[in-house]
Structures are given as C-alpha cells and as structure tokens.
Amino acid sequence: MSRRITLIINPISGVKKYAGLIPRLEEELxxxxxxxxxxxxxxxxxxxxxxxxxxxxxxxxxxxxxxxGTVNETARALTGTRTILGILPKGSGNGLARHxxxxxxxxxxLEIIRxxxxxxxxxxxxxGHPFFCSFGVGFDADVAHRFAGKGRRGLRTYIQSAMExxxxxxxxxYRVETEDGGSWEGKALLLTCCNASQYGNNTYIAxxxxxxxxxxxxxxxxxxxxxxxxxMGIGIFAGTLHDSHHVRMFKTPSLKIIREAPGHAHIxxxxxxxxREITVMLHRAGLRIFTNPDKRPFRPILTxxxxx
Numbered sequence: 001m002s003r004r005i006t007l008i009i010n011p012i013s014g015v016k017k018y019a020g021l022i023p024r025l026e027e028e029l030x031x032x033x034x035x036x037x038x039x040x041x042x043x044x045x046x047x048x049x050x051x052x053x054x055x056x057x058x059x060x061x062x063x064x065x066x067x068x069g070t071v072n073e074t075a076r077a078l079t080g081t082r083t084i085l086g087i088l089p090k091g092s093g094n095g096l097a098r099h100x101x102x103x104x105x106x107x108x109x110l111e112i113i114r115x116x117x118x119x120x121x122x123x124x125x126x127x128g129h130p131f132f133c134s135f136g137v138g139f140d141a142d143v144a145h146r147f148a149g150k151g152r153r154g155l156r157t158y159i160q161s162a163m164e165x166x167x168x169x170x171x172x173x174y175r176v177e178t179e180d181g182g183s184w185e186g187k188a189l190l191l192t193c194c195n196a197s198q199y200g201n202n203t204y205i206a207x208x209x210x211x212x213x214x215x216x217x218x219x220x221x222x223x224x225x226x227x228x229x230x231x232m233g234i235g236i237f238a239g240t241l242h243d244s245h246h247v248r249m250f251k252t253p254s255l256k257i258i259r260e261a262p263g264h265a266h267i268x269x270x271x272x273x274x275x276r277e278i279t280v281m282l283h284r285a286g287l288r289i290f291t292n293p294d295k296r297p298f299r300p301i302l303t304x305x306x307x308x
Contacts, residue, residue, distance in 0.1 A: 067091020
C-alpha cells in the first residue's frame with residue numbers, strides 16, 4: 001500500500017476558523033513521508049464518496065477534517081478496508097476524537113497522524129445506519145432534531161435545545177432484548193447505544209464504553225423526576241451516570257429495541273427517522289483508526305470537583 005493520504009476537509013464546519021491549516025498539514029505530513037492530496041467537500045454525503053474512492057485506489061489513510069458529520073461520512077466508506085481513518089477535529093462536539101484522546105485543535109491533532117499508530121476498532125449499525133459513537137431514541141434523538149434546526153452550533157446551543165425539548169417531551173414505553181438473553185421494558189427518557197463513551201463535549205453517556213471490546217454499551221435512563229434528571233445531568237459530565245438508580249446499563253454484541261411507534265432517532269448526533277423495531281449490531285475490529293499511543297486515563301471534566 002502506498003503512503004498516499006487523502007485529506008477530506010469540510011470548509012464550513014466548526015465554531016472556529018483555522019487560517020493556514022492546509023499549508024501546515026501539507027508541510028508536516030510531507031516531512032514524514034506522506035504524499036497528501038486535499039479534497040474539500042461540496043455537499044452532504046460528499047465525504048463518504050471521496051473516502052470510498054481513496055480506499056478503492058489504495059490510499060494508506062484518509063483524514064477527516066471537520067465535525068462529527070464529516071467523520072461519520074468518512075468512516076462509513078472505510079469500514080472493512082485497510083485504509084486508516086485519521087481525525088482532525090474541527091466541529092462542535094468531536095465525540096470520537098475526544099474518546100480516543102485526540103486534541104480538539106486540528107494543528108495539535110496532526111501529531112497523532114505523524115505518530116502513525118493505527119488500531120483496529122469496532123463500529124456499529126442500527127438498521128443499516130453505521131455509527132461510530134452513539135445511536136439513540138427518545139429525548140436525545142428529539143433534541144438532535146431540534147438542534148439541527150438551529151442556526152448556531154456548539155454546546156450552548158445544544159443545552160438550549162435540550163431545555164426547550166424537555167418542556168414538551170413525554171417518555172415512551174420501550175422493550176429491549178439483548179443477544180445474550182437480557183431484557184428490559186418500561187417507560188424511558190432515552191435509550192442510547194454506544195460504541196464510544198460520549199456524545200461529544202465531554203458528555204459521558206457510557207463512561208466504560210470501549211471501541212475495541214467487541215461490545216455495545218446500552219444506557220437506559222428510565223422515567224423519573226425533574227430532580228433525578230438534574231442529578232443525572234451532572235453525572236453525564238462527571239462520568240458517574242451509572243451511579244443513578246434510574247439508569248440501567250447493558251453490554252452486548254447486538255440488541256433489539258421495540259418502541260411504541262416509528263419516529264425520531266439519531267446517528268452520531270445527526271437526526272434520522274427510523275421504524276418501530278430497530279436492530280443494533282456491532283462489527284468487531286472493522287475500522288482502522290489513527291489513535292493516540294499516549295492515551296491518558298479516563299477523567300471526566302467534573303471529576304475533580306466531585307472529589308472522585
């Protein structure tokens with residue numbers, strides 16, 4: 001395989017602009033023996049098309065420079081190939097990048113590409129929709145639909161969307177069946193299937209999730225009170241969500257979700273519409289990713305404040 005790398009960049013993603021980014025990338029990667037070609041995206045789905053061509057032509061790696069949507073599109077095309085996914089975060093959430101400890105400044109993240117430390121990682125799909133961080137139904141899916149309609153991105157806008165949605169949201173009844181015979185049923189605020197530990201912005205919906213353990217982490221937040229939800233909100237940032245009596249967590253290679261009716265869902269934070277019965281499965285070690293060989297121990301942002 002050649003040392004050719006394709007850089008796929010979303011020119012409009014993110015809440016910051018990085019002047020001179022492409023010349024810097026070309027200089028740094030050429031210096032360590034990579035032959036770089038740059039491909040800007042022009043429309044939704046373009047990153048997937050560009051990445052698929054690069055993999056078919058035998059590129060050593062494809063680097064996704066953009067937000068979670070660009071990363072998801074690029075990764076879809078690289079599953080089942082030997083072409084490596086690189087991530088230069090330039091979005092508002094950066095869930096997968098944060099999970100594998102890639103700096104959220106793309107210039108600093110470039111060092112991870114230079115270290116050339118790929119690992120075979122898991123990926124998942126929900127009824128044929130690939131995801132790499134999380135898939136969910138319920139409250140987080142409805143928030144994703146509301147957030148998508150906003151003119152601004154970022155954590156502040158997401159929190160605003162969540163507060164607006166909470167005023168009108170009503171928990172639904174779900175049944176869950178896991179591959180190993182586990183089951184759960186009841187009314188829930190949300191059900192989230194996780195490959196990685198967080199949505200993005202250090203919001204840890206599945207603190208013990210790993211992208212290399214061959215298991216989906218399912219987090220169920222059962223119907224509860226406003227006070228309990230507030231405490232769980234803190235737990236999401238503190239990495240202590242599993243301590244709540246209203247939260248159930250399962251680890252399984254696959255599962256089925258049965259809900260009251262078709263409706264909203266989200267794939268890595270992007271809103272989609274899905275059916276009443278949804279099958280979620282994991283593909284073991286099916287995606288090569290440049291990871292940080294110097295990964296630090298898991299330490300959520302609020303942990304020091306809580307004395308953990």
